[in-house]
């Protein structure tokens with residue numbers, strides 16, 4: 001509740017009534033409200049000071065409302081993530097508590113609220129759930145506890161995954177993405193650090209910190225840029241400062257599948273700027289150069305997901321999943337060597353189909369035929 005409406009609410013709750021069950025009395029000048037406003041301001045100040053004190057000292061073992069903080073599991077630039085226990089029912093949850101300085105920044109608070117809102121709205125086994133709002137003494141998010149490991153830590157340990165496993169994980173990600181994209185939500189920060197892998201390689205997308213909802217007010221790139229970390233999975237259009245859309249998520253999926261197969265991301269460089277530049281100017285190294293047992297069809301799928309121009313990428317995650325599941329039906333550029341296939345793939349989608357080619361050829365031949373016909377007629 002905004003402060004003004006809080007005051008109004010407080011006043012309406014505390015104002016004396018003319019009769020015990022009647023509406024609040026109306027005064028020409030609301031003298032009664034003056035001390036109330038002071039007491040409200042006083043109470044808010046005390047609450048703010050208390051918040052500042054607790055904000056800096058929250059640690060494992062503390063209690064926050066009816067949650068016991070059991071352990072710190074993540075400490076990011078914006079917030080700390082605790083494993084916690086709900087003391088009312090013993091349920092294990094994750095608590096995302098923003099840093100104190102974040103609470104002073106309205107843009108960041110809005111982002112946090114958006115993350116909460118999106119987490120509450122989406123309901124899919126591949127997407128982490130946020131629980132909604134009982135009265136909380138400060139800003140924090142209560143999230144479903146996910147048992148599992150980050151895809152990042154699996155990749156750090158194994159470097160490359162068996163091809164079938166990489167595909168299965170990617171299909172899980174595509175399924176969750178298709179669900180949320182259909183509801184107008186774009187994640188925009190997909191990377192192995194934000195994907196948890198559970199039992200049986202079930203996946204869970206976490207961290208909707210810079211996610212975007214189609215119908216929500218637009219946050220600009222500059223507003224969200226401090227949160228952008230590794231550039232390895234960011235789509236070229238996001239590098240150029242655009243907000244990105246569902247195809248940017250598909251690019252990130254392509255980059256992660258590439259890494260799961262090749263053991264390194266599609267673009268590498270000595271620093272983040274060099275990596276971003278590479279992605280804008282050059283093509284990724286063919287994955288088959290790094291891992292020859294990857295099929296040409298699977299390589300083709302990667303090229304399509306990693307197209308620089310979003311218009312040439314898969315339009316939906318479901319489309320990409322379909323090709324992953326029906327690789328035998330993925331068309332290849334016949335006769336083109338692996339090294340050249342990239343250019344071919346980049347052109348795909350822009351190349352006319354077979355039927356169109358026949359039409360164009362006959363249109364081009366029409367004047368020649370007409371000319372020959374006229375020549376024959378003239379001879380007679």
Ligand SMILES: Nc1ncnc2c1ncn2[C@@H]1O[C@H](COP(=O)(O)OP(=O)(O)O)[C@@H](O)[C@H]1O
Nearest residue numbers: 073074076077081094143144145146206207209
């Ligand atoms: N729901 C969860 N269950 C278990 N661990 C989680 C959960 N959400 C996040 N984590 C852990 O906390 C870390 C940070 O969480 P994340 O939401 O990605 O925040 P940040 O904005 O700091 O990146 C994750 O990398 C993961 O290890």
Ligand SMILES: [Mg+2]
Nearest residue numbers: 076193194207
């Ligand atoms: Mg994260």
